[in-house]
Amino acid sequence: MEQRTLDQNEYVQRTLKNKQEFSLKKFFLQWEWLLILVFLLVIVINTSLSPYFLNAAGLRDATMVFLDKGFIVFPMVMIMILRDIDISVGSTVALSSVIMATLYNTLNVPMGAAIVICLLVGALCGLINGLLIVKFKELSAVIVTLATMILYRGIAYVILEDQASGNFPEWFSFFGWGSVAGIPFILIAFTILAIVFTLLLHKTTFGRQVYAMGNNDTASRFSGVRVDRIKVIVFTLAGLMAAITAIFLASRMGSTRPNVAMMYELDVIAMVALGGISTAGGKGRMIGAIIAVFIIGYLQYGLGLINIPSQTMLIIIGLLLLVSVAVPKMKWNWKFKKSGSKRKLE
Amino acid sequence: MSDYVLELKGITKEFPGVRALDNVDFKLKPGQIHALMGENGAGKSTFIKVITGVHAPNEGEMFLNGERVEFSNPNDAQEKGIAAIYQHVTSYPDLSVTENIFMGHERIQKFTGRILWKEMHEEAKKILRSLGSSIDPKSEMGALSVAQQQIVEIAKAISTKAKIIIMDEPTAALTSRESEELYKITENLRDQGASIIFISHRFEDMYRLASQVTVLRDSKYIGSWGIEEISNEDLIIAMVGREINQVFPERKGEIGEKLLEVEGLGKAGYFADVSFTLHKGEILGLTGLVGAGRTEVCQSLFGIMPYDKGSIVLNGEKVKIQSPKEAIRLGIGYLPEDRQKQGLVLQWSIGRNISLSALSAIGNKGWLRDKKEFAIAKELAEKVHVKANSIFDLVSSLSGGNQQKVAVAKLLTAELDIIILDEPTKGVDVGAKSAIYEIINELASQGYGIIMISSEMPEVIGMSDRIAVMRAGRIVKILNRAIATQEAILEASMTDSTEKNAG
Numbered sequence A: 001m002e003q004r005t006l007d008q009n010e011y012v013q014r015t016l017k018n019k020q021e022f023s024l025k026k027f028f029l030q031w032e033w034l035l036i037l038v039f040l041l042v043i044v045i046n047t048s049l050s051p052y053f054l055n056a057a058g059l060r061d062a063t064m065v066f067l068d069k070g071f072i073v074f075p076m077v078m079i080m081i082l083r084d085i086d087i088s089v090g091s092t093v094a095l096s097s098v099i100m101a102t103l104y105n106t107l108n109v110p111m112g113a114a115i116v117i118c119l120l121v122g123a124l125c126g127l128i129n130g131l132l133i134v135k136f137k138e139l140s141a142v143i144v145t146l147a148t149m150i151l152y153r154g155i156a157y158v159i160l161e162d163q164a165s166g167n168f169p170e171w172f173s174f175f176g177w178g179s180v181a182g183i184p185f186i187l188i189a190f191t192i193l194a195i196v197f198t199l200l201l202h203k204t205t206f207g208r209q210v211y212a213m214g215n216n217d218t219a220s221r222f223s224g225v226r227v228d229r230i231k232v233i234v235f236t237l238a239g240l241m242a243a244i245t246a247i248f249l250a251s252r253m254g255s256t257r258p259n260v261a262m263m264y265e266l267d268v269i270a271m272v273a274l275g276g277i278s279t280a281g282g283k284g285r286m287i288g289a290i291i292a293v294f295i296i297g298y299l300q301y302g303l304g305l306i307n308i309p310s311q312t313m314l315i316i317i318g319l320l321l322l323v324s325v326a327v328p329k330m331k332w333n334w335k336f337k338k339s340g341s342k343r344k345l346e
Numbered sequence B: 001m002s003d004y005v006l007e008l009k010g011i012t013k014e015f016p017g018v019r020a021l022d023n024v025d026f027k028l029k030p031g032q033i034h035a036l037m038g039e040n041g042a043g044k045s046t047f048i049k050v051i052t053g054v055h056a057p058n059e060g061e062m063f064l065n066g067e068r069v070e071f072s073n074p075n076d077a078q079e080k081g082i083a084a085i086y087q088h089v090t091s092y093p094d095l096s097v098t099e100n101i102f103m104g105h106e107r108i109q110k111f112t113g114r115i116l117w118k119e120m121h122e123e124a125k126k127i128l129r130s131l132g133s134s135i136d137p138k139s140e141m142g143a144l145s146v147a148q149q150q151i152v153e154i155a156k157a158i159s160t161k162a163k164i165i166i167m168d169e170p171t172a173a174l175t176s177r178e179s180e181e182l183y184k185i186t187e188n189l190r191d192q193g194a195s196i197i198f199i200s201h202r203f204e205d206m207y208r209l210a211s212q213v214t215v216l217r218d219s220k221y222i223g224s225w226g227i228e229e230i231s232n233e234d235l236i237i238a239m240v241g242r243e244i245n246q247v248f249p250e251r252k253g254e255i256g257e258k259l260l261e262v263e264g265l266g267k268a269g270y271f272a273d274v275s276f277t278l279h280k281g282e283i284l285g286l287t288g289l290v291g292a293g294r295t296e297v298c299q300s301l302f303g304i305m306p307y308d309k310g311s312i313v314l315n316g317e318k319v320k321i322q323s324p325k326e327a328i329r330l331g332i333g334y335l336p337e338d339r340q341k342q343g344l345v346l347q348w349s350i351g352r353n354i355s356l357s358a359l360s361a362i363g364n365k366g367w368l369r370d371k372k373e374f375a376i377a378k379e380l381a382e383k384v385h386v387k388a389n390s391i392f393d394l395v396s397s398l399s400g401g402n403q404q405k406v407a408v409a410k411l412l413t414a415e416l417d418i419i420i421l422d423e424p425t426k427g428v429d430v431g432a433k434s435a436i437y438e439i440i441n442e443l444a445s446q447g448y449g450i451i452m453i454s455s456e457m458p459e460v461i462g463m464s465d466r467i468a469v470m471r472a473g474r475i476v477k478i479l480n481r482a483i484a485t486q487e488a489i490l491e492a493s494m495t496d497s498t499e500k501n502a503g
Helices: A024-028 A031-049 A056-081 A089-105 A111-135 A141-160 A170-177 A185-203 A205-215 A217-222 A227-253 A264-274 A286-305 A310-345 B044-051 B074-079 B097-101 B117-130 B146-159 B176-191 B203-209 B232-240 B294-301 B324-330 B339-343 B350-356 B370-383 B400-411 B430-445 B457-463 B486-494 B498-502
Strands: B006-015 B018-028 B033-037 B059-064 B067-069 B082-085 B164-168 B195-199 B212-217 B220-226 B258-267 B271-279 B283-288 B309-314 B317-319 B332-335 B418-422 B449-453 B466-471 B474-480
Touching: A031 A286, A056 A089, A056 A170, A056 A185, A056 A205, A056 A227, A056 A264, A056 A286, A089 A111, A089 A141, A089 A227, A089 A264, A111 A141, A111 A227, A170 A185, A170 A227, A185 A205, A185 A227, A185 A286, A205 A217, A205 A227, A205 B350, A217 A227, A217 B339, A264 A286, A264 A310, A286 A310, B006 B044, B018 B044, B018 B059, B033 B044, B033 B176, B033 B203, B044 B082, B044 B164, B044 B195, B074 B082, B082 B146, B097 B117, B097 B146, B117 B146, B146 B176, B176 B195, B176 B203, B195 B203, B212 B232, B220 B232, B232 B430, B258 B294, B271 B294, B271 B309, B271 B449, B271 B466, B271 B474, B283 B294, B283 B430, B283 B457, B283 B486, B294 B332, B294 B418, B294 B449, B324 B332, B332 B400, B339 B400, B350 B370, B350 B400, B370 B400, B400 B430, B430 B449, B430 B457, B457 B486, B466 B486, B474 B486
Parallel strands: B018 B220, B033 B195, B033 B212, B082 B164, B164 B195, B283 B449, B283 B466, B332 B418, B418 B449
Antiparallel strands: B006 B018, B006 B059, B059 B067, B212 B220, B258 B271, B258 B309, B309 B317, B466 B474
């Protein structure tokens, strides 16, 4: 019997390409190119406004100042890819640095051990955030970390009251002020961690699972991704990086107090958002956020050089952020309108 | 006066890069139930959206009762008496039934703007009664079953005094009995003077209801026939552009040793006392009404919803399954019912989706290996015949059937013994359905044990070796293929099973 069935159509053996074609257009349509452009623009404008901007020593010092919060940007990228947010990182910086200083000054714990405990405290803060978010699914990360933001800061105040604690050993200042072969140590540390986190996010199965969860949490769970575990790890990393920030900050300032690193979380989130990490989750790359750290850092430095008051600086950075996150959306809208107007012409 | 309540001529709609509708004509007579058919991606949904004013066409004209109309938004269409009930119910689950029915046209006291709750509740109750439903208008929408929500959506259409009601695959999520109720309601609406456009993949829907059928294919108008004028075969040819073997593919391979033994499995509030066995190369159909606990049992086996009673013996060893990761490691794979939400990452490429559940195998000490990943993705995508250009094509760009194939390919990355398929052909068009049946049979003949959940009777009977029928959280009957008939299954799934449980 003649049977014309699927075999000829649906079942034609097809081959699928498994080599990605290189598209020049796609390559240049990446958000990061725009960021590099903005970065260059910041440099050019700053240079033309102030003759002191392109001064090696000045740039060096400026870099040392803004890089400390840059460490938190790495895990925050992952958190925002997961569609979450962590606003407790500033408080974690305060708490871990206050504990470190208190251990050394009041309890005579050796500085090395105090540093290790500082890192552990930071990680613990992050771990608590992660566990709470995972266990109480109905609570959003904003609420959980808002609560711990207040809590961690509160503990820091209880430990040290409203005073500073310093007198660190001589060698401790190396973190904030030291350099190796003329390169600031903090820049070296930042670069190494930037590479580590970039590889972690883009080249490991862990990073792939983070993206999967950001795009579709349920499907990831159904695919055998251990979603809770990954989320807890990412939040713990955020706490750990906040502790590293705490060490560099305390070292640079020579002391710490419970009100350090206020509003750090907002700076960090601004850097991540500017870096092209969508708050809708699942999109964006580490390199974008890293460029954004330098854009905001040098912008602040340059504006400071030409004596723009810090209040005005806030306005400029706020506007930059708004424009940068609105631009991709505007492009879409414009396309939409164009097809709409075409219809009216007919 | 025109002969038609609704007439569309030469409708063309373009999206950037795609021509979604190409010169489509359509005529709807008053008091007619008109079936609109076509494969997934044929343009039905876009066409509906043109009628309801969601999309404005690039070309073409639309006439309502002989009068030319142009809608610039859905409100225009609603005011002219056109209402649509969409495939995926677009309700507000946290609001009451009344609020859902009157959303957008609430009864408001003049001047004060106060919402007249009492009046709305009563009106809602009246409409629901007229539909033969006893849903309490004050109950929360989200607490209702899909079928009940469907009825609320219909009530909403009635409350807007719609003269033309469009139903986009209303039966897709319903069981046979619930569909039957929907048929009656639909006929009632027609008898009260409404004209209805009915979209469905199920032929039974069309034969049961429609008097006219219009077919779209590849964004084009293919033709319109009276229901007696066209044979089933011709209709399928019109839809898919070729002949299709509706018969279920023949099975090769033999049923082997015992793979899985489930004994007295239970989860408080969901199912109880579930026992069955599964053999190598066997297809076990799991059917029953929606809400009978089929999905829950399978999700327990897959570790998503941990069971609290009973035992699972896998390959002779007693196992405890508590997470999907563990289930996959033990050799159990699960194809979820809702592939877009649970099965796939739509924004991702085919390749990434396929590799997602096998990352630990593809990776080397946690590092991704592109070459290996791409090779595996290519091999499996080809194995299940995914229609695409490359493994880098986004899954969201594929048709429902092809998406389902990607989901199946994803299962094959792991070394599985058992594959659980939850409504594998739901929302999949005729052509792709047959392809999926072929794949399932192929898998069975390779020795996988397969559990297939399905609400479609012909599918369950045509594909399964044995059929387990669930009702109210229990397996009430296990039938052999030889003696399984639609009647026997329906009877088992619907009749009160107290005496059967005893026996």
